Amino acid sequence: MENPFKYGGVVRGPYFANRRSEIKELKREMVNLNHVFLVSPRRFGKTCLLLNLIETLKHDAMACTYIDLNAFPDIRSFASALASLTTTALETNKDKLLKIFSGFQKLRPKVTVEPDGTISAGLELAVDEKDSLSALLEGMRHAEKLAGKKKKKLVVIIDEFSDLEKYNGQSIEKALRSEIQKQIHIGYIFSGSEESVMLSMIRDHKRAFYKLGRIMDLGPIERNAYANFILGWLKKGGFTINDDDLQRVFEIGNDVPYNIQRLCNVMWDYTRETKAINTALIEKLPVIIAQQDSPHYEMLWRSASQPQKMLLIALSKDQKAKPFSKEFQLKHGIGPSSSIKASFDSLVKKGILFKTLQGSYQFVDRFMPYWIDYIMKTIRDTA
Ligand SMILES: Nc1ncnc2c1ncn2[C@@H]1O[C@H](COP(=O)(O)OP(=O)(O)OP(=O)(O)O)[C@@H](O)[C@H]1O
Numbered sequence: 001m002e003n004p005f006k007y008g009g010v011v012r013g014p015y016f017a018n019r020r021s022e023i024k025e026l027k028r029e030m031v032n033l034n035h036v037f038l039v040s041p042r043r044f045g046k047t048c049l050l051l052n053l054i055e056t057l058k059h060d061a062m063a064c065t066y067i068d069l070n071a072f073p074d075i076r077s078f079a080s081a082l083a084s085l086t087t088t089a090l091e092t093n094k095d096k097l098l099k100i101f102s103g104f105q106k107l108r109p110k111v112t113v114e115p116d117g118t119i120s121a122g123l124e125l126a127v128d129e130k131d132s133l134s135a136l137l138e139g140m141r142h143a144e145k146l147a148g149k150k151k152k153k154l155v156v157i158i159d160e161f162s163d164l165e166k167y168n169g170q171s172i173e174k175a176l177r178s179e180i181q182k183q184i185h186i187g188y189i190f191s192g193s194e195e196s197v198m199l200s201m202i203r204d205h206k207r208a209f210y211k212l213g214r215i216m217d218l219g220p221i222e223r224n225a226y227a228n229f230i231l232g233w234l235k236k237g238g239f240t241i242n243d244d245d246l247q248r249v250f251e252i253g254n255d256v257p258y259n260i261q262r263l264c265n266v267m268w269d270y271t272r273e274t275k276a277i278n279t280a281l282i283e284k285l286p287v288i289i290a291q292q293d294s295p296h297y298e299m300l301w302r303s304a305s306q307p308q309k310m311l312l313i314a315l316s317k318d319q320k321a322k323p324f325s326k327e328f329q330l331k332h333g334i335g336p337s338s339s340i341k342a343s344f345d346s347l348v349k350k351g352i353l354f355k356t357l358q359g360s361y362q363f364v365d366r367f368m369p370y371w372i373d374y375i376m377k378t379i380r381d382t383a
């Protein structure tokens with residue numbers, strides 16, 4: 001039987017754990033064509049949730065468009081994608097689609113022959129680069145008109161929304177807001193993991209998205225439901241685990257879905273033969289993962305300066321400590337506070353740490369402290 005605990009990509013169908021209440025809530029918001037900002041730290045499962053939500057919405061005959069802003073480096077490509085994807089979501093007839101595409105003023109049809117010989121149609125900018133914002137607005141107006149004509153509700157999901165800042169900043173935000181406010185057939189979900197950026201976009205009264213919709217904080221998957229999902233698969237595979245050991249998996253993974261999937265994936269592989277999961281193995285899981293990902297951590301490690309490495313070592317031992325306290329600095333021989341602050345800023349920029357909304361610093365990757373601990377032990381043992 002194949003390992004059912006998938007990680008790294010989008011999990012669907014039987015591999016997707018719970019999230020029933022979140023899907024129900026988002027569905028209700030979208031049936032009412034509201035605007036929702038979905039916010040969580042990284043790897044909590046926003047993208048998986050949204051793509052599974054789309055299946056449910058389509059099942060209820062709603063038209064859906066999913067756009068990941070990461071994939072569109074400029075407004076020009078975003079505008080073309082938004083217009084073509086919203087139109088395609090509302091019109092499935094190929095001939096009608098091409099006719100609609102040729103009716104755009106600022107965009108023109110682009111027909112591509114796929115490697116398997118099928119023909120697909122999209123849009124590209126037909127005007128100067130500087131007019132790409134007006135092309136975006138033309139696409140949005142068109143989507144609203146078409147949804148009205150088709151008497152359909154359209155849901156537009158924009159993932160990695162905090163990336164919007166990479167375009168031309170505030171003018172696109174203002175233009176988008178005013179267009180969205182005029183629409184009555186389209187519901188929106190804006191999703192992002194840069195919590196501070198997302199929240200300042202929505203909560204700052206000087207910003208365009210101020211109070212445009214409600215904020216939905218995505219938390220971890222409810223533990224009991226997630227535990228039942230895991231137990232169900234383990235039972236199917238003929239594995240046994242006791243409840244304390246399973247709870248320990250959630251503790252080690254900090255309840256973050258990516259971490260839990262990763263831990264369960266390794267747990268399944270390592271006990272494939274014996275089918276007996278025990279406490280000793282559970283405690284070893286994060287170390288195994290740290291070793292598997294070693295090349296990645298080595299690269300990050302090499303990018304850090306000596307004082308930054310010292311700080312990472314200290315933080316990996318004392319993850320809940322207050323790093324600006326005298327006690328922490330004396331204990332680990334680091335400081336002063338001003339240089340610690342500079343190290344933190346740099347480590348956040350390098351993607352090794354992130355700053356929580358409460359102002360503390362944590363490892364982006366839950367398993368990196370285990371790797372640091374492992375290399376420190378290796379150095380000690382060989383010294
Ligand atoms: N409901 C779920 N059931 C099982 N696994 C899940 C679920 N949600 C998330 N995961 C696991 O977590 C991983 C990360 O999920 P996802 O990419 O959706 O997170 P994200 O919040 O969009 O992250 P990012 O902010 O980095 O884009 C998935 O690859 C999968 O392994």
Ligand SMILES: [Mg+2]
Pocket residue numbers: 046047048159
């Ligand atoms: Mg995502």
